[in-house]
Amino acid sequence: MAEITYFTEEGMKKLRDELAQLKGEGRTAIARQIAEARDKGDLSENAEYDAAKDAQGLHELRIAKLEETLANARIVDESKMDASKVLVLSNVKIKNIQNGKVMSYQLVSENEADLKAGKISVKSPIGQGLLGKTVGDVAEIEVPTGLMKFEVLGISR
Template sequence: MSSKVSYYTEEGLNKLKNELSHLKTKGRSQIAAQIAEARDKGDLSENAEYDAAKDAQGLLELKISKLEEIVSNARLLDESTIDTSKASILTKVKIKNKKTGHIVEYTLVSEEEADLKAGRISLKSPIGKALLGREVGETVLVDVPAGKIEFEILDIGR
């Protein structure tokens, strides 16, 4: 398994840690209760409930181990040191669609913290990749499922 360092805001890292804690406590105890309940119903060789509970336990443990790896490789970003001369992680980038004139503002974040409704897009998304390292005034061409869109970078901030 290759470990890769990911950068998070304090809020994003706390959210991950809380989810991990929840899965290790409540998640494990709920699965244990399901297994015990299924075991009490008799013959385990033909007990679909028991098999389903054991499968759920395996999936839960897999999710826990993946989250543990993510948390152990997570690094906290110091938002005060972010260079706003170029688009980078945690910068707010205001862009204008050159064809429609529509203006949107996105915060560039790690893949795990992306939330389009909240205006947070992943650095790995087509728009995120196109904006990365660019400066105010530059025009970027983005390949999206609908074709190519040209954006002008209007502002970069925090």
């Protein structure tokens, strides 16, 4: 049984758009590559044909994975969430106690995580360590480089 994953409206739209692109333009492009390679002669010695068929397999695997993710996806209703605790979709402002650096992140599902955009996965060590914390709490989080301590400075939606 697949695990239910929670998304924002924006994240769900991105997944649906990617799936539509893969099923439409993506499949057409792969079919064209296979046809071009097939036209080049003997298929038993045609590396280009083999590469195109491999690409098709990977493409279909990505489509199946996206369909499974969407089948088990739920959009989070932020209006029903407790804003006093760090939960999925919370915007959290934290301070690294060791170096004093202040950072802000939004906790999102694994598929929406993008560190450059300030979105970290709720399944990452830091994301898991922050879940359930309230303003003023100190989270001690075991990361690959050792133990880190973060103070929760603010939580918003």
